[in-house]
Amino acid sequence: MSTNSQKYRNSFLKEVEANVEEGEWVKMCMQCGVCAGSCPLGKHWDHPPQEIFMMIRAGKREEVLTSDSMWMCTSCYNCIARCPRGLPITHIMHGLATYAKRLGLAPKNQPTQGFSQLFWDNLMKKGRVNELKMGLSMYFKDGFAQGVKNAMANQKLGQNMMKAKRMNAMEIIGGHGVKNPGDLAKIIKKAQEIEDGNIQDFS
């Protein structure tokens, strides 16, 4: 490829198509804006979905991947239901967030991202989510004093959950899990390797 055409080659769109889940749909967006207007959290996004799609096509790699916009998606699927072109917008947003995280570009203090990490770490310990520990780690994520405050504030909720057998206090010691967490770790490791092998380098 000549240097001249190289200059106009938008590698970021190709990168998204290759490496982001459902990324091949990005080029199908016709910029009507129905997704942005239909998003219940839309006003909290720095860049609504159709703008993200346009930024990808304009090659704005840093701005897209470091944005916290796609982390705002709550998977309500309003955008997918209404998109006249049938783009799986919710999935693309999660795909972009995951990809940014993998590259270490995701915004560090983004709460959704923090929650996702806690959830994953919690899950990987025993192969099952320990809700008691999950709750506590959320309470104490901003330090001990804040954690106690959070716990006190939600005391009643916790007690009710225990009464309704939705949470078990005994989960604090050990907790339930899959039969063989070691095997699960191996499966995840293998899956990770396959996924890593599929990632194409566009740098």
Place this chain on the structure above:
Amino acid sequence: MTEVIATNETILVVGGGISGMTAALEAAETGKKVVLVEKRPYVGGRVTQLYKYFPKLCHPTCGLEINQRRAKMNPNLTIITMAEVTDIKGEAGNYTATVKIAPRYINDNCTGCGDCGKVVEAEFDDEYNYSMGKRKGAYLPHRMAMPQRYVIDPAIIGTGDAQKAKDACKVNAVDLDMQEETIEFNAGAVVWATGWQPYDANKIQPYGYDRFKNVITSVEFERLADPTGPTGGKLVRPSDGKEVKSLAFIQCAGSRDKNHLLHCSRICCMASLKQCTYPADDVDISVYYIDIRAIDRFEDFYEKVKAKDNVKFIKSKVASIVNGENDSPVLHGVDTEGYNRYADQHDLVVLAVGMEPSVDKESFPVDIVINEEGFIEPASENGGIFAAGCSSDALDVNRAVQHATGAALHAIQVINRVAGTEG
């Protein structure tokens, strides 16, 4: 009993809108025998319901009059109204058509004087005005209806109203014993011109056409603007009859959408631009669009409307409508030129609804190739059946007429082959 003299050298035209009329007239004027079957009590179709044409802003009544005169003068053309083709059997050059004719209860003695309409009391939603007004149980569908003959609504048959109509008629035109009849006749070729229908706006849930009084469709707006329409040409709100000061058009309402019609309906951009010229200059107009498709010479018209001070264009597909204060709809969305979030209130919102082909895939009488958008494809498998106008694609009047002329030529070629006069 309706008599139709037809042979396998006759052309059957199904649908008497602008395309069907054109195909029928063009063929008849070359000397071919043509039978035109129309479902409504009159010919002219949806064109009769338009106030103005784009881009010249002239009145469709003008062209309609010319076509009606051509039809009246031509001995080769037989028009059957209130009739539907229920079956077609055979092959190119030798078809047998079955046609069901609904009773009109008025015979051809009718002079169109209107005495029956005056005495009948029952009123019904006026389909000619998309149910925005009422018509009598004995009625002339519209001023220029051809044939210029009244119709008696089957709902008043057996009531005192029907007898009143009969008694009022001085020329003995009311025949309350008229029955539905089914006739069969031959045809060598068929021109299928069943046209289109406005896409059902109730299906576009976020726009609330079914819930909000001041959200209407483009075809309804056309009737509002017409001096012979339900408001006498005044642009007023359906909710309170107040004058419209702020008007919005929503483009692609049901078109270019995976959830609705897949195709671009082609006419809606120009129809809305045309409708932008209807209100007085002190009415603020906003057009919400994905992209304006004013093709070819229509670009000039778009430029003209853009230059109007009271019209503004917002590049955005409206996401949803909420009913605001005083039943004034609030449009929510994000524009694509700056990604600004808006919540704009208007007195009246017009949905530029798409063109849905009136081709019933399930009950089509013969094997025919229909594409995923519902239009008839030009295919050799169709034999001697040729689509004309909006049965074949979303077309404006101009292009529908051109297309219908082409369809007439195809039909004539089949007839010439049958007659052995080809080449």
